[in-house]
Amino acid sequence: MKPAVILFPGSNREQDAVRALRLVAGAKPQVVWHAEHELPPGTDLVVLPGGFSYGDYLRCGAIAARANIMDAVRAHAAKGGLVLGICNGFQILCEAGLLPGVLVRNARLRFVCREVLLRVERADTAFTKAYRKSDLIRIPVAHGEGNYTADESTIARLEHDGRIAFRYARRDGQIDETDGPNGAINGIAGIYSEKFNVLGMMPHPENYIEPEIGPTDGRGLFESLAGALKAA
């Protein structure tokens, strides 16, 4: 496994992602500066970490989507390479055209940092094989603009193609549309690209990997990636 974690000037959870890849997947991630044009040779996973890539005073991720390195990330994805965008990374993937839709301000207009329950919508992708379908996992969110939305036909297509990765759920497993952290349509917390090789998600699995810090439900995602890339 050869992950590359992209560093934009305002990224601030890149070390959290590095730690998760190191501790859970046993990888030695390369941190790649946004102004570079190439990914390190042999890169098999690109991680766009959380943060405020360029301050994000206007549209989150809009400037980052146009950074030098993003052409290389697009090329990597086009070849079927794995890309994981977490929080700001998800916003950047939407702005970069690698995922459809957009993340707007939370319905309550406030930043929210709290643990949420996610329902795993499918357990047959490179990102989720270590989970079981319909598992409820505890993962924290920390964002001001995580309210996923898209036009009706896009949502219908995502739903039809099974491209919803995770949804905010209640304890009984039902979708949490009204009481979720941000008001996302259909409780959407994360989505896949058409080929299921790109995942964008608002919650932070990288912060729930060590028992001494809290729950460890985030490990499954990194274990899945390690498994998928070992097999490849």
Added chain:
Amino acid sequence: MNSIPNTSRITPELVAEHGLKPEEYEHFVKLIGREPSITELGIVSAMWNEHCSYKSSKVWLRTLPTKGKRVIQGPGENAGVVDIGNGLAVVFKMESHNHPSFIEPYQGAGTGVGGILRDVFTMGARPIAALNFLRFGDCHNVKTRRLLAGVVAGIGGYGNSFGVPTVGGSVGFHKRYNGNILVNAMAVGLARADEIFYAAATGVGRAIVYLGSKTGRDGIHGATMASAEFGADAEEKRPTVQVGDPFAEKLLLEACLEIMKAGCVVAIQDMGAAGLTSSAVEMGAKGGLGVELNLDAVPCRETGMTAYEMMLSESQERMLMVIADGKEEVAEAIFRKWGLDFAIVGRTTDTLRFVVKHNGVVEADLPIKELGDQAPEYRRPYEEPLPRPVVAPEDVRTNASVADALERLIASPDLCSKRWVWEQYDHLIGGNTVQRPGGDAAVVRIEDGPKALALTTDVTPRYCEADPFEGGKQAVAEAWRNLTAVGATPIAVTDNLNFGNPEKPEIMGQFVACVKGIGAACEALDFPVVSGNVSLYNETNGKGILPTPAIGGVGLIEDLHKSMTLAFKAAGEPVLLVGKTQGWLGASAFLATVCEREDGAPPPVDLIAEKRNGDFVRGLIRDGLATAVHDISDGGLLIAIAEMAMAGRVGASLEAPPAGMDPYAWWFGEDQARYVVTVPAGQGAEVIHKAEMAGVPMVKIGKTGGDRLILPDDRSIVVESLRDRHETWLPIYMGASS
């Protein structure tokens, strides 16, 4: 000297507008031997105001204990530095941004966070945690809701983007803050103990470099505003509030740490209050050197800025550095990489003069030591505070039962859950937050562990108002206790002393007594003060705030696997009370909330008992004998038990008070040096025996279990419904749906 242009005549009105007293101005004129230029007047007003010079407080601050075997750097630098072993040091400080936050809450609070983060990374430390201490007016005041919403959003907006977890703090309400809220921000950073950077410049002829954002006209005279009382025109001062850019600060952090690692930095000072003036003067004065600035080189955001404006601008996210000989190019390349401005704006000199040139004209030429570390000092007259009578339990009347009182207190503005606040702060970033907001102290892992830091901010302003000396002691004792309760060894404190107008002898009396109390407690608890900030003139229309010396405490946990939380863990465990209970209701939360009176003497603090009881509890945690620990503070014993039950979602049945003890005094008295501890089932007697041997008072008061708190001779309360009350007051007050 006559070459200094004096386009504006210096009138007494102009002097007054600059916040200088006539006698201070006379002293200044005598010092320089001529009438100053307008730029010079601006510079001296910036350096000699209360905020920058500590002129009223200095003589008293010097009495505080500041040394200890772990202390690397005490007060006087950008932040305090304390050794935590393994070659690492913790760097921390707390600072106020009260006045700007009242005028413009979002930007005021945000730039307060930015300022304190800068203080910490200026010393070479990467910030790993932020905390805050907030006080708002009465919740019925029309402004309170807006101010609270704005301040919380501002703190979150800055810290979340910068990328530091905001892990703890304190939020409270009182009508005495109606016209003058308190926003104190604390930052904690981690550095190599042998790679700390200081402000004192060394070496003559070295380049002084300006780094960071451009200079604009924002915040001119912010420090002077912060040193004056508010009148009815407070809102008109909005243009003196700075605007924050956390993204620029994040870039500045990374660039500064990189430039330090590359060996480029001789001295560094952030531009905080009084911007370029104060940073340049402090570097020179502390290093015993002169400084010559050429303002033509200063990167400006606006055109046509005058020397006066540039010297007094408080534009944010800026730094001044003295660069090592021959390292200018390396430093510049690093700053360009991060997209930040870099300009050589001056040189160190051997003249001990502070010279400012603009467009080839000398705009200021002043003696640097007298501006900086030799600024005027006052020993202001003060009145000894009068002691208040002790409130006897039989003088306290209420129709509320103990259960009623518990329900009222747990959902009162001061004691309710502050989740609505701290969920707006990213408290998890970094992946090191072992204990989140809501406990006695936050616990943050150091690097990959097993060491961790415990962090808290505390003071009980009610007590300080009632008895400033005991209140000062109590603030320190409570911080020490909160750190102890999570299993940490308290190692040092930072303080933020918020008071009214020091020119009033009764206010100065509060200040002096609080400082004496803080000093006594820090001495007795081996808890030195390593940094701090004084905020005076917290008055509006002549009415001062409650005396509020906020204490930021830092503790060290050797192994985070042995840290402790307050939640009840299991059913059937003995609930033990540590410390002596006399039933002290004076100045208590019970008296204020349930009886609507705020009179009486506050609980006295027995520092010997405090240390003995705390050391014993910490020992229990280390020996693995405790399953939950909580300090007893606001609201007394029953509130502490209720908080433990709500956190663990486990009930308890409680025994009757000792014979002859008034039930209100027993359950709600705020006697100090106390904790509630649970131990595994069957081990109560053994632990009580241990306490006896150590001379620590300890009694069993109940047993955990069930879904409710069962009170003797009263109705029982379902924990979940108590939790609902506790959690919903603030969201409902703020008009939120969750």
